Amino acid sequence: MHQVNVACLVRHAKNNDWLERLQKDVVEKQLLIASSTTEGASGGDIRNSDAAVFAEDSRISIERDASVISYGDYADAIMMTARRDRGSASSDQVLVVFERNDYRLECTQSWDALGMRGTCSKGFRLRARGDKAQIFREPYELIHSQTMMPFANVLWGAVWTGIAAAALQRARAFVRKVGTCATGKLPPGAAHMTRARASFETLRGVLQSSIRALDANEVDPSRLTAIDVQTGFNLLKVESSELALAIVLAALKTCGLAGYRNNGEFSISRYLRDILSSPLMISNERILANAQIAVLLSEPPLGLMD
Ligand SMILES: Cc1cc2nc3c(=O)[nH]c(=O)nc-3n(C[C@H](O)[C@H](O)[C@H](O)COP(=O)(O)OP(=O)(O)OC[C@H]3O[C@@H](n4cnc5c(N)ncnc54)[C@H](O)[C@@H]3O)c2cc1C
Secondary structure, three states: OHHHHHHHHHHHOOOOHHHHHHHHHHHHOOOOEEEEOOEOOOEOOOOOOOOEOEEEOOEEEEEEEEEEEOOOOOOOEEEEEEEOOOOOOOOOEEEEEEEHHHEEEEEEEOOOOOOOHHHOOEEEEEEEEEEHHHEOOOOHHHHHHHHHHHHHHHHHHHHHHHHHHHHHHHHHHHHHHHHOOOOOOOOOOHHHHHHHHHHHHHHHHHHHHHHHHHHHOOOOHHHHHOHHHHHHHHHHHHHHHHHHHHHHHHHHHHHOHHHHOOOOOOOOHHHHHHHOOOOOOOOHHHHHHHHHHHHHHOOOOOOOOO
16 A cells, blocks of 8 residues: 555645655655555445544544554554545545654554455554644545556556466466376366466456556546546456456466465465455445446447557
């Protein structure tokens, strides 16, 4: 999440001295920024917040039930979504960042998960105080559509592609090893490897085309808010997580028992445990349900290169 937060800071901090100073500190002091969008009641519904900014003169405070903050214990700052004020609707959000000395974290849930253990994603009650200048001037709605969502989905897709690639490498190594043994026969699951390679090429293609769309709109990110572009970036998360999971499962079927083992050179165990988080984090079903109207409104292009 650090990279995504830095992207928000780079693209949306203009005309705000406090945030511009933070930009410099991130580089000079190599600050690590965590992210808090998930909350107790609304879960991963990133376009709605429960916690609200409470403002008194130039000072602000926020209290939230942050059910998951990755590397929260180790971060130098936390960037978070919140309702603009206590009277605002849940979707009237701002983005705000607090530095380590501005907040207190009280652990509410430990991180004993199936995979992604290295992310140290604990739950916290978060209490923060700061200055009004720590709030981004642009509404979160705009930051979300131009930067937070597209960058997060491309970054996550790239990470999941890496996991899929590593699992596929093991599957290939397994088939080669069995094929060069005395019998010379390929293992029974070898066909799964070939199918997984096809899915892997699709995954790379989907991701590469999204990266091209990000690059093409670098100068004028406002074009990223077009309905079909937004739908594409939202569906990228669904598509890349499902393809990556299918590839890792196919690698497991290729390697058979050697892949099922937690140890050994062909173990797929860690890849499988990690990749199982991908359709769940910001549930794919939630994304599909939210994208329904946009898909209805947006005509699929008939031409291949449109
Ligand atoms: C490895 C990893 C790292 C993450 N890092 C971060 C991070 O740094 N920052 C961050 O903000 N988020 C983080 N998340 C959370 C992630 O972004 C999603 O918010 C989270 O997976 C929940 O998604 P969801 O609400 O769409 O789905 P679900 O978890 O399936 O939840 C669906 C709904 O059920 C409700 N619900 C779930 N459990 C209960 C319960 N016990 N009682 C009542 N209601 C409940 C939720 O509130 C939600 O409305 C991380 C997730 C993972 C897997």
